[in-house]
Amino acid sequence: MTAELEGGDWIRGITIRQPWATCIFAGKDVENRPWSWRGWLLHAGQALERAVLRDPLVATAIRGRQLHAGAVLGVARLVDCHQDAAGSPPCSRWAQPGTHHLVLADVQELTLAIPWPRGQLGPWRPTQDLVAQVLLQLPTLRPGGTS
Secondary structure (H helix, E strand, O other), X not given: OOHHHHHXXXXXXXXXXXXXXXXXXXXXXXXXXXXXXXXXXXEEEOOEOHHHHHOHHHHHHHOOOOOOOOEEEEEEEEEEEEOOOOOOOOOOOOOOOOXXXXXXXXXXXXXXXXXXXXXXXXOEOOOHHHHHHHHHHOOOOEOOEOO
């Protein structure tokens, strides 16, 4: 591993409650947050929001998928962060009004979820060991892009 990849300085984690984390790997292209942020994003699902399981959009996205909890599930690159202008149509069918929309690209799901009980809803810095575990499954992952 090169010095630039060590220590998780180029990647940040964010904990996304289930089923939203799994929806990202099924095509959810924005994450709704009350704050703005950019950079590489490492997903970690911690808790399950049972009420949204009945939402048709969510139910379709997660059908047949396992809802891992307390595990790193994959990575995505944040390519934009914005709020939709008042009265304008949402930027995505997943966008919720009044929130910042973290626009996701280059979404890559890990083949094997990595158990990781530590996380938080705001950005967090992954340990060097965690980054190394992710790179075992995604060896072409690099700062600024996927290869």
